[in-house]
Structure formats: structure tokens, C-alpha cells
Amino acid sequence: MDQEQRWEWIVKIFFRKPAKPSRAQTELFVQAVMGRIQAPITTLSAPIPCAARMVERWLIPALGAGAAAFFLHIAQPHPEWVAPLDDLVLMEGRTGELILPPDPGDHLLAFVMEER
Amino acid sequence: MIMTQDELGGERDSFAQLVRRHHANILWLCASLLGDRTLADDAAQEIFLKAYQSLGSFKGSSSFSSWLYRIASNHCLDLLRRKTREKTQSLDALLENNSLALERLIQAAPDAALSTENADLLERVLSSLAPEYRLILTLREISGLNYEELAQTLDCSLDAVKGRLKRARRQLEEILRHLSKSGNV
Numbered sequence: 001m002d003q004e005q006r007w008e009w010i011v012k013i014f015f016r017k018p019a020k021p022s023r024a025q026t027e028l029f030v031q032a033v034m035g036r037i038q039a040p041i042t043t044l045s046a047p048i049p050c051a052a053r054m055v056e057r058w059l060i061p062a063l064g065a066g067a068a069a070f071f072l073h074i075a076q077p078h079p080e081w082v083a084p085l086d087d088l089v090l091m092e093g094r095t096g097e098l099i100l101p102p103d104p105g106d107h108l109l110a111f112v113m114e115e116r
Numbered sequence: 117m118i119m120t121q122d123e124l125g126g127e128r129d130s131f132a133q134l135v136r137r138h139h140a141n142i143l144w145l146c147a148s149l150l151g152d153r154t155l156a157d158d159a160a161q162e163i164f165l166k167a168y169q170s171l172g173s174f175k176g177s178s179s180f181s182s183w184l185y186r187i188a189s190n191h192c193l194d195l196l197r198r199k200t201r202e203k204t205q206s207l208d209a210l211l212e213n214n215s216l217a218l219e220r221l222i223q224a225a226p227d228a229a230l231s232t233e234n235a236d237l238l239e240r241v242l243s244s245l246a247p248e249y250r251l252i253l254t255l256r257e258i259s260g261l262n263y264e265e266l267a268q269t270l271d272c273s274l275d276a277v278k279g280r281l282k283r284a285r286r287q288l289e290e291i292l293r294h295l296s297k298s299g300n301v
Contacts, residue, residue, distance in 0.1 A: 007285065010292065013222060014238055015257035016230075018147040026139045029157070030132050033164045037128065 131171075135164050138181065141259060142188050148254045149192045150199075151239040159195060163188045182268035185259070189251055189269055196247035214240075218295050244291060249284030256281060 001009070021029070142163055146156035166187050174183055214237055221234050230238070242250055252270070255261045261269060266277045 007289070010222070010288065011257050013224075014242060014288070015148065015254065017258055018144055018153075020140050021143055026136055029139050029143075029160070030135045033135050033161055033168075034128065034132050036161065036165055037131075037168055 131168055134167075134180070138184055141181070142184065145185070145188050145254060145259055146192060148258045149196060149250060151243070155195070159191060160188075163191050166191065178268040179265075182265055185255065185261070185265075185269040186271065189255065193247055193251055196250065199243065200247055215295055222292065222295075241291060245284070245287055248280065249287055252277070252280050253284045253288070 139160070142160045143156060146159040146163070147153055150156050150159060163184070167184055170187065174180065178186075217234070217237055218241065221237065245253070252266065255266055255269060263274050263277050266281075267274050270277065270280075272280075
């Protein structure tokens with residue numbers, strides 16, 4: 001057997017034509033395909049047409065603007081709240097009690113008020 | 117047969133006629149490539165659906181059947197590539213376990229009826245071919261496309277078709293040569 005004859009032999013073994021579909025099988029196939037072509041496409045739709053337009057036109061931009069404002073707000077650095085010195089001094093109903101220890105370098109504040 | 121304008125326009129009745137006309141050819145291609153009749157049937161449906169959706173893009177530069185074969189080839193190639201990625205058994209393992217059975221199969225008469233095991237064995241050997249090679253061999257040997265039709269279907273030159281057929285044939289012969297070496301051990 002030469003090379004061409006061997007190849008023809010291989011083709012006959014490996015590439016066998018499958019059975020031809022019957023007419024009935026073809027008709028069933030056609031119905032299946034046409035049924036899928038005619039199947040309605042389901043889409044989300046607003047109950048009121050103008051509401052749908054409003055949703056399309058305004059909702060997304062509004063959501064976007066709101067999200068941008070939110071992120072801008074939380075991204076801004078917030079200065080740490082520092083209690084006024086007077087409040088600290090007046091804390092716990094005791095007047096004159098200095099809560100914060102005096103800064104040794106600050107002569108004006110380096111005193112302790114007596115309790116009354 | 118000449119395509120009429122309403123067929124190109126996607127009129128449903130005319131398209132149903134097209135499906136009837138080309139069903140067997142597309143099903144043969146899918147069944148030969150995918151090796152499973154159920155998968156082939158599903159694939160064939162998908163192919164005709166894609167064809168219907170793309171009817172507007174058919175310009176008539178090739179024959180309708182070549183255009184349809186192109187859609188079918190691309191679809192089956194995607195499925196074959198997915199199948200190749202999922203394949204777990206190597207060719208060596210396949211040949212080690214089945215070399216005698218394959219040798220007997222090749223020596224048997226080509227038109228002899230195939231048992232399920234032998235059909236499965238042939239399918240596994242063909243699965244070890246590169247998907248592009250299996251496709252072009254199937255289009256040539258089962259669908260019966262000539263070089264010109266192959267070039268239109270695969271959207272490449274005649275020289276590219278001949279080169280690819282040559283390499284595909286070489287790969288299959290190499291696999292079978294490997295088999296005969298294993299059988300002789």
C-alpha cells in the first residue's frame with residue numbers, strides 16, 4: 001500500500017459520514033430553530049412610559065452626583081477636634097480642676113487651681 | 117440555487133427553507149467535530165440562530181453555504197478548544213491502553229460497523245489533533261469542500277488551505293505512526 005492509498009484508508013476509517021437525518025428529524029429541527037427565533041425577548045420596563053424616560057435620563061446622573069459628593073466628603077481631611085481649654089477646666093462639674101497636665105514650658109498655664 | 121432578496125432579508129419562512137436545505141450538512145459537520153450527537157444538535161441550532169441574526173451582514177461575496185460553514189466552523193472551533201482545555205488523558209496514556217484495539221481497527225475494513233467502544237476510541241484519537249487541523253480535515257473529507265470553498269469558509273488563501281491540510285494530515289499520520297511503534301513493543 002503506498003502513502004496515498006494508506007491515507008485514503010485512514011480517511012475512510014476516521015472520517016466516516018454520520019447518518020443523514022430523516023425528513024421528520026429535519027422538520028423537528030426546523031421547528032426548534034424557528035421557535036427560538038420567534039421567542040419573545042424579555043426586558044425590564046417601567047410601568048409608566050414617562051417614568052422609564054425619567055429613570056433613564058435623571059436617575060443615573062443623580063446617583064453619580066450623590067456618590068461623588070459622598071466620596072468627596074469622606075475624603076476631606078477633618079481636623080481633629082480639640083476641646084477648648086475652658087471646657088477641660090470645667091469638666092466633671094468641678095470648677096478649677098485642670099484635667100490636662102500643665103506644660104512645663106508654658107508659664108501661664110503651669111498652675112493648679114484649688115478645689116472649692 | 118440563487119438566493120432571493122427576501123431570504124437575505126431574513127423573512128422567517130424563507131429562512132426556515134434555508135435551515136431545511138442545510139440542516140444535514142451542518143449537522144454532519146458538528147457531529148463529526150464534536151463526536152456527540154446531542155452536542156451536535158445543540159451546536160447546529162446555535163449556528164442557525166447566529167446565521168439568522170447575522171443575515172444582514174451577508175454581502176454575497178461568497179456562496180451562502182460557505183458563509184454558513186464559516187459560522188459553523190467558528191462555533192465548533194470554540195467548542196473544540198474548550199474541549200481540548202478540559203481534556204485529561206494524554207495521547208501516550210490513550211495509546212498505552214488501547215494500542216492493540218486501534219491497530220485492529222485500522223486493519224479492519226473501513227466500512228465495517230463500529231462498536232461503541234471503537235467509535236469512542238476513534239473520537240479520542242481525533243480529539244488529540246489540534247482543533248484547527250481536525251476542522252479542516254473534517255471540512256475536506258466529510259463535508260466534501262474543495263480548496264476554493266475551504267478558502268472561503270476559513271477566510272484564507274488557497275496556499276494557506278493547502279499548507280494547513282498538509283500539516284493536519286502529517287499530524288494524524290504521526291499519531292498513527294506513534295501507535296504502530298507502541299503496538300510493536
